[in-house]
Amino acid sequence: MPTGLLLVDKPAGLTSHDVVSRARRALGTRKVGHAGTLDPLATGLLTLGVGSATRLLTYLVGLDKTYETTIVLGRATTTDDAEGEVLGEPAPAAALDAITDDQLAAAIATLTGPIEQVPSAVSAIKVDGRRAYDRVRAGEHVELKARAVTIAAFDVLAVRRLPGSADEPPTIEADARIDCSSGTYIRALARDLGTALGVGGHLRALRRTRVGPFDVPDAVSLEQLADIGPAGLASSAAVAERLFPVLRATDDQARDLGHGKKLALPELDDVEPLAAIDGAGRLVALVSVRNGVGRTLVGFPIDAE
Structure with a gap:
């Protein structure tokens, strides 16, 4: 039986389980699992355990991580990301124009370091035995408890102030790189940043680039996964x-x-x-x-x- 760790660069549009299924077919074994789910919207590093290496996954889940993300300020959504429905009215142009770079930096500072974070309601956290996202999709109101997480770095890489059009309201887009502890919801960071600035916010794009000592440049693509063999696994x-x-x-x-x-x-x-x-x-x-x-x-x- 093949065994070891497999790093995969997950594309958008697939679930983590979809990638596991493809790895099982490529390696000819059912004994494949993953550590740390990525939403279908997200791309980047997915760590898979194969064979007896699945016993290591418990220790991989708790590793710190790095994400690259685009946050949209001006609209909140039901899922805290671009796949949800817009909540309420978009923020007016005047409210967005009033946000200075210093105010954006100050709001980000409040979300850096050890913080208490309420996870997104549309998450895999179980509430009375059922996933929170299943309860939300069934029309239930879900309130999750805050949990302690650590945002080691929240670095803004670029800010774009988009004036909008007849079809699209104005927004501010911020590209950021975030180093965080396990259990952090980047969607919730986008939501909370928008709340802190009084304009609403959600996640437009998310890419995981690091899990502990493992980096996405060392991962195989989905196309390469089809041809992967035991030699492609880290022992x-x-x-x-x-x-x-x-x-x-x-x-x-x-x-x-x-x-x-x-x-x-x-x-x-x-x-x-x-x-x-x-x-x-x-x-x-x-x-x-x-x-x-x-x-x-x-x-x-x-x-x-």
């Missing part, structure tokens, strides 16, 4: 080495971990997880070390890598 050990401290396990240690036995590791400080890699360069297990004793958190069976 579980290579991935673990980029994410965790490493224990170079002896043959005896590797065997004991494979059997679920504890290891005496008195020379190590407490750490979790620790990647145990054997002499052949194979990831044997992720280990928790407490008080000099190592215990297996996740074992990795021998797949063909």
Whole structure:
């Protein structure tokens, strides 16, 4: 069975599950999963685990991320992005003209650093066992609780003041690059920026360019995915080495971990997880070390890598 991490540059118009389905066909295995969903509107880096490497996905989900986005100020929508219906009347030209570059920067500053963010109602968060977006589509009113997230950087790359036309109201478009913690909703940032400026806002475009140490230039396109083989996967050990401290396990240690036995590791400080890699360069297990004793958190069976 093929195993490892596959980085895919997802195009717009497909769900994350669509990409997983194509990877399953290309690799000839059902055992493929993803870490961190991208909406159909979004493009960019999708991390897929194949074979036993799916056991690493739990640790990939929590990595920080970088996005490039275009935010439209002047209109709020039901979904906080361009696919939703416009809420209320568009902001008048005078209200947009009154927004200075300094005011835009000040509003962005309030959305930078540790913040409390209310996720978009049209999200995959479960409310009483059902996805929030399913409840919204069924006509229910959904209120989600605020959650703590961190916006490490919210950098404006360009601002365009669009005068509008007979068919389109005036808007302000801001291109931005955002570094954020896992669990951040960029659509909600666009909504909250528009609210802070009193004109409404939504997301027009979104591209994920980084997940932890993994970057979109290293990803394969959808066209390349059709021809991908096991050689196109990053090994579980290579991935673990980029994410965790490493224990170079002896043959005896590797065997004991494979059997679920504890290891005496008195020379190590407490750490979790620790990647145990054997002499052949194979990831044997992720280990928790407490008080000099190592215990297996996740074992990795021998797949063909």
